[in-house]
Amino acid sequence: MQPQPPHLPVLYHEIIQALMPRSPGKYIDATVGAGGHAWGILENSAPDGLLLALDRDPQALAIASQRLFVYKDRVFLVHASYLHLLEEMERLGWQSVDGIVFDLGLSSMQLDTPQRGFSFQSQGPLDMRFDPTQPLDAAELVNNLPENDLADLIWRYGEERGSRRIAAAIVRSRPVTTTQQLAEIVSKAMGGQRSRIHPATRTFQALRIAVNQELQAVESVLPLAVKALSPGGRVAIIAFHSMEDRLVKQYFRRESRDCICPPDQPVCVCGHKATLREITRHPIIPTEEETLTNPRARSARLRVAEKL
Numbered sequence: 001m002q003p004q005p006p007h008l009p010v011l012y013h014e015i016i017q018a019l020m021p022r023s024p025g026k027y028i029d030a031t032v033g034a035g036g037h038a039w040g041i042l043e044n045s046a047p048d049g050l051l052l053a054l055d056r057d058p059q060a061l062a063i064a065s066q067r068l069f070v071y072k073d074r075v076f077l078v079h080a081s082y083l084h085l086l087e088e089m090e091r092l093g094w095q096s097v098d099g100i101v102f103d104l105g106l107s108s109m110q111l112d113t114p115q116r117g118f119s120f121q122s123q124g125p126l127d128m129r130f131d132p133t134q135p136l137d138a139a140e141l142v143n144n145l146p147e148n149d150l151a152d153l154i155w156r157y158g159e160e161r162g163s164r165r166i167a168a169a170i171v172r173s174r175p176v177t178t179t180q181q182l183a184e185i186v187s188k189a190m191g192g193q194r195s196r197i198h199p200a201t202r203t204f205q206a207l208r209i210a211v212n213q214e215l216q217a218v219e220s221v222l223p224l225a226v227k228a229l230s231p232g233g234r235v236a237i238i239a240f241h242s243m244e245d246r247l248v249k250q251y252f253r254r255e256s257r258d259c260i261c262p263p264d265q266p267v268c269v270c271g272h273k274a275t276l277r278e279i280t281r282h283p284i285i286p287t288e289e290e291t292l293t294n295p296r297a298r299s300a301r302l303r304v305a306e307k308l
Helices: 012-019 036-044 058-067 082-092 138-144 147-158 163-173 179-189 201-212 214-228 242-255 288-293 295-299
Strands: 026-029 050-055 075-079 097-103 229-239 276-278 301-307
Touching: 012 036, 012 097, 012 229, 012 301, 026 036, 036 050, 036 058, 036 097, 050 058, 050 082, 058 075, 075 082, 082 097, 082 214, 097 214, 138 147, 138 201, 147 163, 147 201, 163 179, 179 201, 201 214, 214 229, 214 242, 229 242, 242 276, 242 301, 288 295
Parallel strands: 026 050, 026 097, 050 075, 097 229
Antiparallel strands: 229 301, 276 301
16 A cells, blocks of 8 residues: 555545545546545555546646656546546546546645735735636736626625625726735725635635636536446535535535426426435535644535436
């Protein structure tokens, strides 16, 4: 057995327990990041398990490649969005897979790199792109969106009650070029309100979600993941904010029912057939021990479903 990886990703043991990797299974880590969950899947599916590992972030792929080098003959690392998982499976000649994991949202590695522009706690450019090759970045939205559209974005994706004040302050301060400058503008607009989170947290979250089209991507990939699975295969999804978790919950709930007609419909006319069985009716959350060692894990919610 190989030694444990240097640090474990969020809900590591719960993911391994949910997917139950085995040899000679085929698996997908749709958001490989630094390779923590991928390491566990490869370790537990030895000697013949295979893994397709996707990520939009070239920096993450470089780190994962080093971390997973010992498994180089069983892992296929690809710079691609998880929206292309079916095409990447086809390239490998895979008809289906036995398990898929999604670890959604921002990684510690991205947050801790000031040049990526994700953090309001350090000086960096207004970037926030998971994939640095895409054209749209946060600076484009901050400096060019009309005030009402910017306010709507901050409200919709950040659930920020002060979105109108913040948008007005940003427009008055244009051009905004750095994360620190934006964080100061938001803090002043919020009048130094005391909260357990920084006043700029929700605004930064909203911009990041918009730049990377995260909610649209999650909504689009769920049916693709089900299509990719073998009967009995499982999909495990870790979400870090309520909007993503709600999308996953609603999809799993709907696809676990034969009829999705309105409750007042006397006879089923939809013809819908269940494709999934919910393994986790309620989300799995990190233990107190995990949140103490990794405070960023505290908002993680894991949901698991099995293909019928």
